Amino acid sequence: MTPLLSVQGVTKHYGARLGCGNVNFDLWPGEVMGIVGESGSGKSTLLSCLSGQLAPDAGKVVFDTRAEGPRDVLTMSEPERRMLARTDWAFVHQNARDGLRMGVSAGGNVGERLMAVGARNYADIRAQAIDWLGRVEITEDRVDDRPRAFSGGMQQRLQIARNLVTGPRLVFMDEPTGGLDVSVQARLLDLLRGLVREMGLSAVIVTHDLAVVRLLADRLMVMKGGHVVETGLTDQVLDDPQHGYTQLLVSSVLQV
Amino acid sequence: MTDQAYNFAYLDEQTKRMIRRALLKALAVPGYQVPFASREMPMPYGWGTGGVQVTAACLTPEDRLKVIDQGADDTTNAVSIRKFFERTAEVETTEHTAEASVIQTRHRIPEQPLEEGQILVYQVPIPEPLRFLEPRETETRKMHALEEYGLMHVKLYEDIAHNGAISTAYAYPVKVEGRYVMDPSPIPKFDNPKLENAAIQLFGAGREQRIYALPPHTKVVSLDFEDHPFEASKADHACDLCGCGTSYLDEVITDDAGGRMFVCSDTDFCATRQAQGHRGALSPQEEYA
Numbered sequence: 001m002t003p004l005l006s007v008q009g010v011t012k013h014y015g016a017r018l019g020c021g022n023v024n025f026d027l028w029p030g031e032v033m034g035i036v037g038e039s040g041s042g043k044s045t046l047l048s049c050l051s052g053q054l055a056p057d058a059g060k061v062v063f064d065t066r067a068e069g070p071r072d073v074l075t076m077s078e079p080e081r082r083m084l085a086r087t088d089w090a091f092v093h094q095n096a097r098d099g100l101r102m103g104v105s106a107g108g109n110v111g112e113r114l115m116a117v118g119a120r121n122y123a124d125i126r127a128q129a130i131d132w133l134g135r136v137e138i139t140e141d142r143v144d145d146r147p148r149a150f151s152g153g154m155q156q157r158l159q160i161a162r163n164l165v166t167g168p169r170l171v172f173m174d175e176p177t178g179g180l181d182v183s184v185q186a187r188l189l190d191l192l193r194g195l196v197r198e199m200g201l202s203a204v205i206v207t208h209d210l211a212v213v214r215l216l217a218d219r220l221m222v223m224k225g226g227h228v229v230e231t232g233l234t235d236q237v238l239d240d241p242q243h244g245y246t247q248l249l250v251s252s253v254l255q256v
Numbered sequence: 257m258t259d260q261a262y263n264f265a266y267l268d269e270q271t272k273r274m275i276r277r278a279l280l281k282a283l284a285v286p287g288y289q290v291p292f293a294s295r296e297m298p299m300p301y302g303w304g305t306g307g308v309q310v311t312a313a314c315l316t317p318e319d320r321l322k323v324i325d326q327g328a329d330d331t332t333n334a335v336s337i338r339k340f341f342e343r344t345a346e347v348e349t350t351e352h353t354a355e356a357s358v359i360q361t362r363h364r365i366p367e368q369p370l371e372e373g374q375i376l377v378y379q380v381p382i383p384e385p386l387r388f389l390e391p392r393e394t395e396t397r398k399m400h401a402l403e404e405y406g407l408m409h410v411k412l413y414e415d416i417a418h419n420g421a422i423s424t425a426y427a428y429p430v431k432v433e434g435r436y437v438m439d440p441s442p443i444p445k446f447d448n449p450k451l452e453n454a455a456i457q458l459f460g461a462g463r464e465q466r467i468y469a470l471p472p473h474t475k476v477v478s479l480d481f482e483d484h485p486f487e488a489s490k491a492d493h494a495c496d497l498c499g500c501g502t503s504y505l506d507e508v509i510t511d512d513a514g515g516r517m518f519v520c521s522d523t524d525f526c527a528t529r530q531a532q533g534h535r536g537a538l539s540p541q542e543e544y545a
Contacts, residue, residue, distance in 0.1 A: 078398075078402070079402045082402060082404065101389075101410070104410055105414060105417055107413070107417055108410050108414050111410065111413055112406060115406040115407075115409040116404065116406025116407070117406070118406075120409070120481055120482050121482045121483055122413065122416055122482075122483050122484050126413075143417075144417050144418060
């Protein structure tokens with residue numbers, strides 16, 4: 001079996017400062033990888049490099065494409081990469097407003113990816129949009145409302161529906177539950193976990209919330225100062241942290 | 257006085273050459289927006305500065321010019337641009353579509369079919385069809401380059417979702433030769449099928465500094481959905497002056513008690529028909545006419 005995403009020696013410098021250094025990992029089909037670390041540890045830089053939004057200084061990001069097998073995303077032409085980004089990939093932003101078109105109705109937001117890959121039948125597009133809104137627990141009567149009229153949690157769920165409608169195989173998530181209150185977070189996590197398992201998605205989730213990775217991620221990578229300091233199965237890393245920083249991180253979680 | 261004060265057709269020869277280069281490129285790549293160094297013209301932006309520059313670059317002393325504004329030959333914009341070229345180029349002008357070799361238009365295509373050898377110049381306020389969907393110009397250029405036009409259908413989707421039908425009535429987006437999506441300037445969508453014709457069609461946007469073009473007989477397809485096909489709509493009425501049931505109509509309010517009449521927006525077309533003896537519902541009685 002080939003890994004869906006194989007990251008080899010990805011390094012990104014911002015001038016003299018290190019963004020992320022020599023990151024290696026393989027992501028297997030159906031696997032969810034969590035990346036945790038404090039602010040400035042390079043996790044968002046890494047995610048941007050992986051998703052083709054930022055060009056790393058060195059390294060390879062090999063994605064197992066449907067048509068041609070494993071290919072280095074970084075050497076792909078831009079049209080190919082953008083095509084990949086709206087078919088096989090999805091990107092869930094921390095702030096739903098970055099990932100949604102705020103002036104377009106919920107149905108239009110979900111339908112955009114379908115229309116971008118050539119759907120030209122209004123009734124089909126609308127039916128799929130309503131179906132997906134239902135899956136993320138947004139009722140049908142909100143399909144023509146603009147995301148502005150939605151609460152933060154609904155916006156985030158709408159963003160997820162919009163991303164998953166084309167049936168991607170790999171989802172990048174940047175703090176998907178950041179900025180939401182805890183009860184909404186719990187519902188969103190529940191939803192995400194259901195969707196990820198049901199669709200057999202692979203995902204890379206960047207977060208600083210250990211509870212999120214405990215629930216969602218199979219494997220965990222801990223970053224500090226641009227370097228990966230510890231990797232392993234999520235439960236193993238969280239229950240038996242080896243590196244000093246991981247120990248600090250785990251012991252810093254507030255208990256109720 | 258004008259002989260010494262201005263070069264032929266107002267613009268200097270270098271400027272016209274620059275515009276002609278842009279025009280040739282635009283004709284070579286139909287629907288592609290070619291940047292050009294738009295000049296200040298002696299009229300405000302929004303009054304047709306782009307169209308005037310394109311017309312100036314195309315005119316020869318032998319040309320006969322027609323200028324229309326929303327189909328009419330006698331409105332302020334049309335009259336002042338016509339006078340402008342009468343003074344600065346001393347070309348002949350006409351109001352008859354068939355007699356004109358260059359027609360500058362604001363927001364209409366003449367009803368009478370255009371012929372080979374004619375040039376139709378459009379005044380374009382906003383050349384970028386994706387402008388209100390994606391505000392970043394860097395991004396829209398990339399979308400044109402990579403042929404990513406899904407967003408254009410999002411606009412039509414929104415129309416249907418909110419209004420039950422595609423309610424975009426003017427500036428209706430078209431796809432040119434299966435490649436570039438183009439804004440046909442704010443012509444009514446009734447005119448969209450007429451974009452496929454025998455004339456050379458040039459689009460000039462002065463403020464936005466863009467020129468694009470359609471060579472004769474270029475394939476132009478209006479975007480739509482399979483289950484909501486494009487429809488060239490017009491007011492469901494016949495012209496009250498010439499009785500024509502197939503021309504594009506203006507609605508004219510005649511009093512403050514709900515009185516109204518529909519008349520052809522193309523004044524030359526309407527006048528020609530009336531001269532041929534056609535009469536509409538509100539035409540004057542024959543003995544007074």
